[in-house]
Amino acid sequence: METKFGKGCHLHLIDGSAFIFRAYHALPPLTRKSDGLPVGAVSGFVNMLQRYVEGNNGADAATHVAVIFDKGSHTFRNDMYDQYKANREAMPEDLRPQIPLTRVATKAFNIACEEMEGFEADDIIATLAHQARDAGGRVTIVSSDKDLMQLIGDGVEMLDPMKNKRIDGDGVVEKFGVGPERVVDVQALAGDSVDNVPGAPGIGIKTAALLINEYGDLESLLDRAGEIKQPKRRETLIENRAQIELSKKLVQLDCDMTLEFGLDDLEVQDPDPDVLMGFLAEMEFRTVTKRIADKLGVEAPAIEAAAPAASEVAAPEAVGFDPDAYECVSDAAALQVWIDRIRERGYVAVDTETTGLNEMIADLVGISLCVEAGQACYIPLAHKSAASDDLFGSDEMAEGQMDIAECLAMLKPVLEDPAVIKIGQNMKYDTKIFARLDIDVTPIDDTMLMSYAMNAGKHNHGMDTLSERYLGHTPIPIKPLLGSGKSAITFDRVPVDDAVKYAAEDADITLRLWQQFKPQLHVNRVTTVYETMERPLVPVLAQMERHGIKVDRDTLSRMSNAFAQKMAGLEDEIQQMAGRPFNVGSPKQLGEILFDEMGLEMPDGKKPSTGKTGAYSTGADVLEDLATLHDMPRRILDWRQLSKLKSTYTDALQEHINAETGRVHTSYSIAGANTGRLASTDPNLQNIPVRSEEGRRIREAFVAEEGKVIVSLDYSQIELRILAHIAGIDALKQAFLDGIDIHAMTASEMFDVPLDEMTPDIRRQAKAINFGVIYGISGFGLARNLRIPRGEAQGFIDRYFERFPGIRKYMDDTIAFAKENNYVQTLFGRKINTPEINAKGPHAGFAKRAAINAPIQGTAADVIRRAMIRMPAAIEGLPAKMLLQVHDELIFEVEEGAVDDLVGAARDVMENASDPAVKLDVKLSVDAGQGANWAEAH
DNA sequence: ACGCTCACG
DNA sequence: GACGTACGTGAGCGTA
Numbered sequence: 001m002e003t004k005f006g007k008g009c010h011l012h013l014i015d016g017s018a019f020i021f022r023a024y025h026a027l028p029p030l031t032r033k034s035d036g037l038p039v040g041a042v043s044g045f046v047n048m049l050q051r052y053v054e055g056n057n058g059a060d061a062a063t064h065v066a067v068i069f070d071k072g073s074h075t076f077r078n079d080m081y082d083q084y085k086a087n088r089e090a091m092p093e094d095l096r097p098q099i100p101l102t103r104v105a106t107k108a109f110n111i112a113c114e115e116m117e118g119f120e121a122d123d124i125i126a127t128l129a130h131q132a133r134d135a136g137g138r139v140t141i142v143s144s145d146k147d148l149m150q151l152i153g154d155g156v157e158m159l160d161p162m163k164n165k166r167i168d169g170d171g172v173v174e175k176f177g178v179g180p181e182r183v184v185d186v187q188a189l190a191g192d193s194v195d196n197v198p199g200a201p202g203i204g205i206k207t208a209a210l211l212i213n214e215y216g217d218l219e220s221l222l223d224r225a226g227e228i229k230q231p232k233r234r235e236t237l238i239e240n241r242a243q244i245e246l247s248k249k250l251v252q253l254d255c256d257m258t259l260e261f262g263l264d265d266l267e268v269q270d271p272d273p274d275v276l277m278g279f280l281a282e283m284e285f286r287t288v289t290k291r292i293a294d295k296l297g298v299e300a301p302a303i304e305a306a307a308p309a310a311s312e313v314a315a316p317e318a319v320g321f322d323p324d325a326y327e328c329v330s331d332a333a334a335l336q337v338w339i340d341r342i343r344e345r346g347y348v349a350v351d352t353e354t355t356g357l358n359e360m361i362a363d364l365v366g367i368s369l370c371v372e373a374g375q376a377c378y379i380p381l382a383h384k385s386a387a388s389d390d391l392f393g394s395d396e397m398a399e400g401q402m403d404i405a406e407c408l409a410m411l412k413p414v415l416e417d418p419a420v421i422k423i424g425q426n427m428k429y430d431t432k433i434f435a436r437l438d439i440d441v442t443p444i445d446d447t448m449l450m451s452y453a454m455n456a457g458k459h460n461h462g463m464d465t466l467s468e469r470y471l472g473h474t475p476i477p478i479k480p481l482l483g484s485g486k487s488a489i490t491f492d493r494v495p496v497d498d499a500v501k502y503a504a505e506d507a508d509i510t511l512r513l514w515q516q517f518k519p520q521l522h523v524n525r526v527t528t529v530y531e532t533m534e535r536p537l538v539p540v541l542a543q544m545e546r547h548g549i550k551v552d553r554d555t556l557s558r559m560s561n562a563f564a565q566k567m568a569g570l571e572d573e574i575q576q577m578a579g580r581p582f583n584v585g586s587p588k589q590l591g592e593i594l595f596d597e598m599g600l601e602m603p604d605g606k607k608p609s610t611g612k613t614g615a616y617s618t619g620a621d622v623l624e625d626l627a628t629l630h631d632m633p634r635r636i637l638d639w640r641q642l643s644k645l646k647s648t649y650t651d652a653l654q655e656h657i658n659a660e661t662g663r664v665h666t667s668y669s670i671a672g673a674n675t676g677r678l679a680s681t682d683p684n685l686q687n688i689p690v691r692s693e694e695g696r697r698i699r700e701a702f703v704a705e706e707g708k709v710i711v712s713l714d715y716s717q718i719e720l721r722i723l724a725h726i727a728g729i730d731a732l733k734q735a736f737l738d739g740i741d742i743h744a745m746t747a748s749e750m751f752d753v754p755l756d757e758m759t760p761d762i763r764r765q766a767k768a769i770n771f772g773v774i775y776g777i778s779g780f781g782l783a784r785n786l787r788i789p790r791g792e793a794q795g796f797i798d799r800y801f802e803r804f805p806g807i808r809k810y811m812d813d814t815i816a817f818a819k820e821n822n823y824v825q826t827l828f829g830r831k832i833n834t835p836e837i838n839a840k841g842p843h844a845g846f847a848k849r850a851a852i853n854a855p856i857q858g859t860a861a862d863v864i865r866r867a868m869i870r871m872p873a874a875i876e877g878l879p880a881k882m883l884l885q886v887h888d889e890l891i892f893e894v895e896e897g898a899v900d901d902l903v904g905a906a907r908d909v910m911e912n913a914s915d916p917a918v919k920l921d922v923k924l925s926v927d928a929g930q931g932a933n934w935a936e937a938h
Numbered sequence: 939a940c941g942c943t944c945a946c947g
Numbered sequence: 948g949a950c951g952t953a954c955g956t957g958a959g960c961g962t963a
Contacts, residue, residue: 586961587942612941613962619943644944647959673955677947684957687946695945719947772953781953845952853954857947861955887947887955 015143126253177209188248326504349511452671457833548663591616676861702934714889727810776849
């Protein structure tokens with residue numbers, strides 16, 4: 001019963017590619033039991049189709065339906081503009097083989113399935129929608145893609161399948177600020193970072209809509225651009241006319257394609273139960289097969305219970321930990337057996353044992369491997385014999401160890417094999433050890449980072465914590481094997497028998513954690529975070545750490561002596577004033593001198609505060625207050641500054657200069673800070689002095705090699721820019737767009753002072769408020785920071801909220817979200833858990849402020865992570881190395897002639913680091929500096 | 939081992 | 948109405 005498409009017909013057009021991606025990201029990575037074929041996205045796709053079919057009834061039911069797919073990656077738009085969609089991230093490996101299966105699935109449902117080489121799905125949808133409309137029928141486009149909104153109107157609507165919300169002309173106005181017929185004009189101006197459509201720089205949807213509404217359409221706007229009052233906008237439009245016109249062509253859908261089929265071919269038909277059941281059975285989907293069989297009233301086909309893989313015979317928790325079950329591998333034949341098992345599996349948990357914790361110095365002692373829970377081995381390679389454990393510490397090797405070179409030669413192909421995943425707990429350590437042995441371990445997975453992606457804020461991510469929490473098992477402690485203090489030994493002195501039990505267990509634990517975490521990443525919706533911002537950072541940081549930065553010992557040593565002299569002088573003066581000798585470095589003794597013996601009182605009349613131990617508090621803020629009464633507190637402050645600089649920097653830093661490289665090699669912890677920031681240890685190179693003139697000179701010791709320069713690139717006001725975006729503060733966004741001094745602008749706005757009459761002091765107050773907002777401001781905190789009465793501080797805050805109402809809303813919304821979900825999120829999807837957010841008592845205040853700060857600090861951290869991950873490819877070929885990261889700054893060492901190239905490439909990566917995942921309303925700006933040392937470069 | 943202090947963003 | 952309070956880190960020193 002053929003019906004000619006026409007009045008009374010209703011065509012549904014389903015955006016198939018969107019279905020696929022949503023299915024892929026929403027579901028854990030299922031594989032087909034019998035052969036391991038990835039089918040998670042297919043399963044999700046089938047479920048979505050089934051739900052669609054079930055819901056397609058009643059008055060609104062479709063008479064005609066088609067699922068439309070993209071085909072190929074090169075379209076006519078690429079011929080117009082080669083950068084079109086150029087920043088798309090590659091399709092995930094395990095999704096690729098599922099694409100054809102979704103076509104098969106669609107056909108199995110007996111739904112028309114259309115695609116055309118050289119065109120995007122959107123063009124086919126546009127053409128069909130026009131044809132159907134012209135024939136007098138209705139159209140519903142099942143998609144939430146905003147690019148399709150230009151098609152709405154005259155009986156064409158969209159249906160957002162996620163929110164189950166229909167979008168009509170009013171919905172378009174809500175989204176774009178203009179009706180459907182002007183959507184392309186707005187898109188042409190605003191551009192689109194996802195599709196890499198350039199648009200007009202600095203113009204977003206809001207401004208674009210404003211302009212289009214004022215001038216009627218894009219062409220009139222461009223013709224009359226000279227009339228625009230705002231100079232920035234006027235120039236942008238005039239300068240970028242060609243680019244805007246190109247953008248319009250890119251976003252304009254082709255509604256006049258020649259199709260090889262007609263609307264009548266799309267009539268809704270019932271599926272053939274045999275075909276559909278056959279497909280579902282082939283995919284080995286049990287649940288959905290049964291459900292659909294019930295709906296169709298047919299018998300569900302039996303799905304062979306395929307022989308489960310060996311690792312699934314016993315659930316992981318059923319296998320206990322048995323240290324005696326671990327194998328000691330001592331010859332090539334035994335190792336070959338393990339290598340065969342690894343290749344068969346395609347993955348292996350690896351752990352290295354070394355002579356120390358500093359991976360720049362430590363030597364490899366042994367390697368453990370695990371491919372299945374409970375079955376692990378340890379390969380001892382450099383254990384010393386027990387006989388050598390005498391006073392003379394002879395270096396005789398223990399019996400029964402493989403030749404280290406032979407072992408590495410056998411393992412190298414496996415460790416470098418792209419088809420074998422190497423799993424570790426804190427793989428940065430192990431990859432660095434292997435890198436020094438000329439083995440490039442890849443690809444990797446890291447259980448520490450998986451936990452970080454899921455559990456940041458809940459607990460730390462060390463192996464002991466993870467094993468206890470997630471496996472219910474306390475790992476063998478290392479302490480008894482190594483001892484502690486002076487008598488401590490290194491791992492190569494641990495007897496091989498003991499080492500096997502300890503070391504192999506670590507690999508066993510790691511493998512079990514991985515098996516547990518891998519599917520949980522999807523459940524927790526942090527797979528993308530893990531795969532784009534944690535895991536890829538490992539090789540990047542490993543490279544930076546291995547490279548290190550050159551530090552000039554003589555400079556430090558000279559400064560150290562100068563500090564010592566000055567300190568001695570101050571010390572004498574201080575003790576004179578105190579009337580007796582005492583340890584100036586002891587806060588306890590100092591407090592007693594100041595408050596008890598000298599009888600000083602706080603200028604604010606309050607009694608001196610004390611800490612947990614009951615000792616007077618003598619922090620810098622207290623001494624600063626006391627300095628108005630007496631000369632000694634100032635001397636103490638000076639002495640403390642010198643003492644800090646000397647002990648923590650000029651002295652300690654010298655100890656960290658690597659004897660072989662002459663450079664300092666910090667270590668970054670990827671999973672240390674809850675917000676996504678890195679932390680630097682051993683030494684911490686993220687807190688080298690800069691704020692005081694004397695301290696800043698320490699940076700002169702961080703030097704470039706002969707013929708090279710240090711280059712520093714730092715994000716300008718990144719956290720405030722992110723705040724402006726997240727909280728939607730238009731005034732702030734505009735100020736950044738116009739390049740205005742942001743603190744001065746805030747001051748002007750709050751205190752009604754024109755910008756040209758701004759005083760440094762008013763600006764300073766506004767700056768403190770801006771930062772206060774990022775930290776979850778309170779009247780008390782601001783008052784203390786600015787040393788003003790609390791009431792006055794509260795007045796500032798009230799006024800700030802009044803002038804920038806979006807801030808208040810952001811804070812309230814963030815806390816409400818945290819209370820509801822027990823986590824907050826960055827723009828890139830990083831989750832920061834806030835387990836204390838619903839606690840009662842003083843904890844609550846801390847948790848709230850942390851929750852307000854985390855999305856801002858965390859988003860900034862995500863941005864620079866993304867930049868760092870892209871950096872190696874971007875500067876490849878340049879004689880330049882990325883050395884350090886200091887939260888919003890990257891430090892490079894570059895050959896003199898290549899500075900401009902490096903700055904250009906690195907700035908480009910940094911300023912565009914949020915693309916394509918997030919389109920920021922505020923552009924990121926990067927400042928650059930260069931010089932012979934870090935002081936000059938900053 | 940822990941608290942205090944202070945260096946950074 | 949009182950209670951405490953800026954966010955995130957790491958290191959060195961003194962004290963227990």
